[in-house]
Amino acid sequence: xxxxxxxxxxxxxxxxxxxxxxxxxxxxxxxxxxxxxxxxxxxxxxxxxxxxxxxxxxxxxxxxxxxxxxxxxxxxxxxxxxxxxxxxxxxxxxxxxxxxxxxxxxxxxxxxxxxxxxxxxxxxxxxxxxxxxxxxxxxxxxxxxxxxxxxxxxxxxxxxxxxxxxxxxxxxxxxxxxxxxxxxxxxxxxxxxxxxxxxxxxxxxxxxxxxxxxxxxxxxxxxxxxxxxxxxxxxxxxxxxxxxxxxxxxxxxxxxxxxxxxxxxxxxxxxxxxxxxxxxxxxxxxxxxxxxxxxxxxxxxxxxxxxxxxxxxxxxxxxxxxxxxxxxxxxxxxxxxxxxxxxxxxxxxxxxxxxxxxxxxxxxxxxxxxxxxxxxxxxxxxxxxxxxxxxxxxxxxxxxxxxxxxxxxxxxxxxxxxxxxxxxxxxxxxxxxxxxxxxxxxxxxxxxxxxxxxxxxxxxxxxxxxxxxxxxxxxxxxxxxxxxxxxxxxxxxxxxxxxxxxxxxxxxxxxxxxxxxxxxx
Numbered sequence: 373x374x375x376x377x378x379x380x381x382x383x384x385x386x387x388x389x390x391x392x393x394x395x396x397x398x399x400x401x402x403x404x405x406x407x408x409x410x411x412x413x414x415x416x417x418x419x420x421x422x423x424x425x426x427x428x429x430x431x432x433x434x435x436x437x438x439x440x441x442x443x444x445x446x447x448x449x450x451x452x453x454x455x456x457x458x459x460x461x462x463x464x465x466x467x468x469x470x471x472x473x474x475x476x477x478x479x480x481x482x483x484x485x486x487x488x489x490x491x492x493x494x495x496x497x498x499x500x501x502x503x504x505x506x507x508x509x510x511x512x513x514x515x516x517x518x519x520x521x522x523x524x525x526x527x528x529x530x531x532x533x534x535x536x537x538x539x540x541x542x543x544x545x546x547x548x549x550x551x552x553x554x555x556x557x558x559x560x561x562x563x564x565x566x567x568x569x570x571x572x573x574x575x576x577x578x579x580x581x582x583x584x585x586x587x588x589x590x591x592x593x594x595x596x597x598x599x600x601x602x603x604x605x606x607x608x609x610x611x612x613x614x615x616x617x618x619x620x621x622x623x624x625x626x627x628x629x630x631x632x633x634x635x636x637x638x639x640x641x642x643x644x645x646x647x648x649x650x651x652x653x654x655x656x657x658x659x660x661x662x663x664x665x666x667x668x669x670x671x672x673x674x675x676x677x678x679x680x681x682x683x684x685x686x687x688x689x690x691x692x693x694x695x696x697x698x699x700x701x702x703x704x705x706x707x708x709x710x711x712x713x714x715x716x717x718x719x720x721x722x723x724x725x726x727x728x729x730x731x732x733x734x735x736x737x738x739x740x741x742x743x744x745x746x747x748x749x750x751x752x753x754x755x756x757x758x759x760x761x762x763x764x765x766x767x768x769x770x771x772x773x774x775x776x777x778x779x780x781x782x783x784x785x786x787x788x789x790x791x792x793x794x795x796x797x798x799x800x801x802x803x804x805x806x807x808x809x810x811x812x813x814x815x816x817x818x819x820x821x822x823x824x825x826x827x828x829x830x831x832x833x834x835x836x837x838x839x840x841x842x843x844x845x846x847x848x849x850x851x852x853x854x855x856x857x858x859x860x861x862x863x864x865x866x867x868x869x870x871x872x873x874x875x876x877x878x879x880x881x882x883x884x885x886x887x888x889x890x891x892x893x
Contacts, residue, residue, distance in 0.1 A: 373404065375670045375827070376563075377578060379426045380447070382500040384460040384543075385570070386410065387415035393864065394714065397731035398704075401655040407431045409443040418443045418458045428741060428770055430869055432493075437486065439479035446495055455493060459501030480521060487525040496553045498579075499527070499546035502572060508532075508541040526550055530557045530577070535573045537564075545577060556580055565673060565689060591610030597643040604826050610638050611830045618833055624841040628849045630832055630885065635818035660699075665696040672735070735861055739869040752859050755871040790878045794843035797890055799836045803828055804891045806835070809882075816856055816881040824882060838883070838891045852884035 374379055379415040388395055400407050408419030420443045422429055429445040440461040447454040463477055490497050505515045507529060523636050530547040547555045556579055562575040621627050627749060672692040676685040696784060715721035725807045727733055742748035806828055811819045842848060855878040866873040
């Protein structure tokens with residue numbers, strides 16, 4: 373797909389299984405996405421692979437048929453909507469003639485029904501797939517019946533030439549032959565060398581359509597800090613020099629402001645923020661050696677296409693194909709092997725690598741589409757807010773008016789074990805709380821948690837002041853009532869454009885979690 377600059381690829385005989393996340397992870401690493409419908413049992417399966425940088429397609433439900441496999445997706449362009457349909461009709465070699473005739477009859481019956489259903493759906497249909505009919509042979513009754521069927525339904529077939537190593541036009545492209553639903557198919561070509569072990573050839577074409585541009589860009593700007601270069605000892609000294617006398621601090625809000633402002637100031641001095649430009653969806657393991665191998669393969673393919681009668685050109689292209697496949701596979705294998713070796717003894721780091729291999733990290737980055745990031749964020753915010761409001765409303769209606777007022781009709785008498793105040797904590801108590809907590813950081817934190825833990829002794833008086841002021845007043849700092857909300861798909865195979873498929877995950881600042889722990893100390 374990269375060699376031919378393909379935006380969308382229809383794939384038949386994927387041989388993928390349900391929840392085959394490891395194979396999907398390899399596809400995502402190269403900047404592509406996939407939706408597929410695996411077959412139950414051996415072989416088969418259909419799917420779409422598309423370039424995340426150029427297009428966005430959405431899966432649509434389709435009825436299951438016994439004689440062929442089908443999958444549909446919708447692609448929106450600037451002027452139209454396309455309904456992409458991939459079809460695979462398998463044939464079982466060695467089967468009896470009577471059985472094959474029965475299978476063919478069943479196919480024509482079901483495909484007739486499928487085309488009728490397709491005509492009732494929105495979008496211009498673009499059908500591609502492996503139909504396993506020799507449509508080039510007009511003396512073949514099955515091929516003639518198939519061409520007659522699609523003609524009756526208003527479709528035309530665009531592929532001419534052999535699409536299989538044994539000969540025959542088996543892989544077809546079908547579009548409507550009407551002025552309303554027609555799609556222009558141009559720049560058609562058939563490539564015998566696909567770079568795979570498939571016995572089918574690659575059928576390519578283009579359409580003069582302008583897809584709705586994706587939100588993602590090839591290059592993105594990120595704000596980073598070189599925290600690894602921080603001299604912790606110097607950081608501590610600057611922190612001690614900037615921390616004020618806490619005897620004058622009397623309010624909780626004032627103490628939290630001092631905590632935030634001073635830590636940010638010192639952090640900016642030791643690790644100033646800077647912008648870098650990075651390529652989105654670039655695989656970390658796809659190095660210069662892999663790029664060179666891919667370039668050589670493409671060069672050999674171009675040479676062969678111009679000298680197709682030269683057996684040496686074909687042999688050279690096949691060698692470059694094998695070389696590129698071996699180099700890319702070994703580079704990826706070494707990269708993840710080294711990652712796992714470096715993570716030995718560290719369970720979190722090990723699971724991070726495994727999650728990457730099983731495609732769980734890619735799922736976390738999925739978001740519903742929108743005209744801008746702000747629009748997407750507002751849509752998610754409104755959806756979650758409405759959901760919470762509905763839950764409150766349902767609880768209120770089921771519990772009666774007393775719940776809505778926030779109290780029972782009769783006040784409850786305090787028991788002997790009731791607490792009227794929180795116990796204030798010593799600095800040693802708070803140190804114990806900080807040290808047992810994890811080092812996960814939040815972008816709301818003024819400094820990374822690992823640096824804060826390294827400076828516990830210097831920050832302990834200020835943090836103790838904040839915690840005890842919160843316990844004394846019975847108030848939680850207003851500045852800490854903010855959370856970073858991340859929408860995550862409930863399941864990896866759910867539609868990323870449906871808001872109901874997301875759940876909100878809150879990421880809280882480290883200090884807010886410290887105060888919460890101290891309440892229960």
